[in-house]
Amino acid sequence: MADIFDVVADATRRDILAVLLERESTVPQSGGEISVSEIVAALGTSQPTVSKHLKVLRESGLVAVREEGQHRYYRLDRAPLETIEDWLIPFTASDAAADAATLAGADSHDEALNDEQRAFASKIGKAFAETAHQVTAAVKRK
Template sequence: MADIFDVIADRTRRDILRLLLDRSSAGERGTSVSHIVTELGASQPTVSKHLKVLRDAHLVSVREEGQHRYYSLSAAPLDEVDDWLVPFLDDDGLGDAAAPAGTLTESAAHAADVVGRAAASAKHAFETALKKLPGR
């Protein structure tokens, strides 16, 4: 399996994950490849290639109905990203106040802050979507 960071490093794959998250928040049980193609303005082969990578990383699941495939977000593998980011964050998300001065360069600290905020936002949105699912 590819490293989760390599998988989510690609902009198109992140766009697919965001679309699936938004659709699940809206109560959708899955999103068709044709809907993803239309929403992203990408070709069907490109979307299919990225969906395969996301499936291999267990970030999406697929449900088959006849000749149609419907994809849903499976965000559990993102816990690895969350676990990696936690040491860089404190309660206000601005970095680890207990870390010795000079631990991170200014650009690395900024990058960690941006990634941390994005991950926290995605985690919050996902948890909110999960709470809206029937039976939860």
Template sequence: MADIFDVIADGTRRDILRLLLDRATSGERGTSVSHIVHELGASQPTVSKHLKVLREAHLVSVREDGQHRYYSLSSAPLDEVDDWLIPFLDDQDDLGGESTLTESAAHAAEVFGRAAASAKYAVTNAFKKLPGR
């Protein structure tokens, strides 16, 4: 399996994950490939290639309905990213008041960490709202 950081490093894959998150938050039970293609303005082969990578990283699950496939976000693999970021988000008082990161790197880590935590929270809540959960 590919390293999770390599998987989410690609902008198109992050766009797909964001779209799936937004759709899950609005109560959708899955998103078709054609909807993803339309929303991103990407070609179907490109979207399918990225969905395969996301599937192999267990970041998305797929439900087949006839010839159609519906994708949903699976946030559990993002826990690895969350765990990696936590030390960068700790209070600077724990580090003797001095940051071990440059100011711009610390800001980037904080922004990314908050976004990851927010996404994880939204996905968890969306799954809790699904029928049968």
């Protein structure tokens, strides 16, 4: 299985995820499902290219597929994206704290979160990201 960061690094795969997200919000009765041909039409990309990227997304767990005869219907699966979110939190948390401190009229983000709280949040985020990376690397070696 490819590292989740490698998977979302590709612009075409991000575009496919965006199409799936849009489908979820604009056609809720579809359950977020969309056919391969609709994805091809939305992106203006060839069917073999879309299918190749959908395979990578499927193998990484970012999309689920339902087969109906010769047709395939894909939908977004958010669970693997939580890995990315958890990894990003330590990097964005200090920005959020600084913004909150600025809005509150404080001179620095230290007043929004004390040093101990920021260090703790950073350690948790780093530990999770490192663990996720080690698991991914171990799975790749098998």
